[in-house]
Amino acid sequence: xxxxxxxxxxxxxxxxxxxxxxxxxxxxxxxxxxxxxxxxxxxxxxxxxxxxxxxxxxxxxxxxxxxxxxxxxxxxxxxxxxxxxxxxxxxxxxxxxxxxxxxxxxxxxxxxxxxxxxxxxxxxxxxxxxxxxxxxxxxxxxxxxxxxxxxxxxxxxxxxxxxxxxxxxxxxxxxxxxxxxxxxxxx
Amino acid sequence: xxxxxxxxxxxxxxxxxxxxxxxxxxxxxxxxxxxxxxxxxxxxxxxxxxxxxxxxxxxxxxxxxxxxxxxxxxxxxxxxxxxxxxxxxxxxxxxxxxxxxxxxxxxxxxxxxxxxxxxxxxxxxxxxxxxxxxxxxxxxxxxxxxxxxxxxxxxxxxxxxxxxxxxxxxxxxxxxxxxxxxxxxxxxx
Numbered sequence: 068x069x070x071x072x073x074x075x076x077x078x079x080x081x082x083x084x085x086x087x088x089x090x091x092x093x094x095x096x097x098x099x100x101x102x103x104x105x106x107x108x109x110x111x112x113x114x115x116x117x118x119x120x121x122x123x124x125x126x127x128x129x130x131x132x133x134x135x136x137x138x139x140x141x142x143x144x145x146x147x148x149x150x151x152x153x154x155x156x157x158x159x160x161x162x163x164x165x166x167x168x169x170x171x172x173x174x175x176x177x178x179x180x181x182x183x184x185x186x187x188x189x190x191x192x193x194x195x196x197x198x199x200x201x202x203x204x205x206x207x208x209x210x211x212x213x214x215x216x217x218x219x220x221x222x223x224x225x226x227x228x229x230x231x232x233x234x235x236x237x238x239x240x241x242x243x244x245x246x247x248x249x250x251x252x253x254x
Numbered sequence: 255x256x257x258x259x260x261x262x263x264x265x266x267x268x269x270x271x272x273x274x275x276x277x278x279x280x281x282x283x284x285x286x287x288x289x290x291x292x293x294x295x296x297x298x299x300x301x302x303x304x305x306x307x308x309x310x311x312x313x314x315x316x317x318x319x320x321x322x323x324x325x326x327x328x329x330x331x332x333x334x335x336x337x338x339x340x341x342x343x344x345x346x347x348x349x350x351x352x353x354x355x356x357x358x359x360x361x362x363x364x365x366x367x368x369x370x371x372x373x374x375x376x377x378x379x380x381x382x383x384x385x386x387x388x389x390x391x392x393x394x395x396x397x398x399x400x401x402x403x404x405x406x407x408x409x410x411x412x413x414x415x416x417x418x419x420x421x422x423x424x425x426x427x428x429x430x431x432x433x434x435x436x437x438x439x440x441x442x443x
Contacts, residue, residue: 158360159370195367196416197335 100220100230107239113229115160116193118219120233121150121200125212126246129204133183139245140180145212147205148246151219155193162189164220164230165203169211174218178206184248202251213237301358301426302434309425309439316431317348318407322439325361327420328374328412336420337374341390342409342427346401351431353400357393359411361423362438368426369419374412397429 105111107120126146130139140146147167165177165188177189186201193199203217214237220230307313312321323341330336338361346352361369371392390410391399401407415423421441428436 157366158368159372192370192372192414194335194369194372194414194416196419197333197414 131248316429371411
């Protein structure tokens, strides 16, 4: 009887160890970004900034003025333009990471095709006490735009640092044929 | 049970008890050994101990004597932003610790907010006649120039901060050769 009990105890311990081994997250997950999640309209506090998303606009084309010239950019997909407000705390920060994660799990970095557009939140520094209202612009395939999540962090690949995550409902976006970024950022 | 068996059993019990007590000691020792390098790096990279200095006084840090020459309001923007220019003077005493990078210069208020240096547009710099022909460098390039002992360096940094905060901010100077200690030139003193 005692032998049987010992055998059961060893089996139980082995099972527990196997369970612990299987359920232990990997190194990348343990040291990955620390999510601070919310919805549009909510103020999401991250470690070194707060983020409030005002709205999301999906457009066929975008128009803006930069370097003394007017630009109009088209795309085979859609332009996703997020209007948001950022506040640094307690220290000056730059936004190094802005990603769009689609419901299928694909990640899209903020577009480089709109360099020079007004009030790009990824372009400048955010100072404490001086909240910045601006835009984040993504170029997405049409089937990846609905119901995505915006990921914002100070580092491009945050490790053990906050990442603000804003989930959009599938019908949360406004739509436009041609979107004027100058008007959107300054409205 | 024979006397020899009793003695063997007692010895085994003592050994097990010793092993049990040794386990936490061994764990702590292993953690200390594994984390020593990380802890040392954190200690050398952190600003932990402020050394308060009068705003018009000079103080030694990382092989140099530091002095605030001026902290000026260069411009006001319509959105309530103040553009500020900080000028420092460093007299090098020991070049080796002085040349260690990175250096951190900031403006800090009493609530823990810190403003880091930013790029100042040439149009805003030229508003100050004294800056038009200035040879002052920002902190990083000044340290990287590896000055010799006795050299006097002019260092300038620019900042963007709220108008209301400008009058209350202190100047914080932190160098790799001086951390975890750093200088805090207090406006109020």
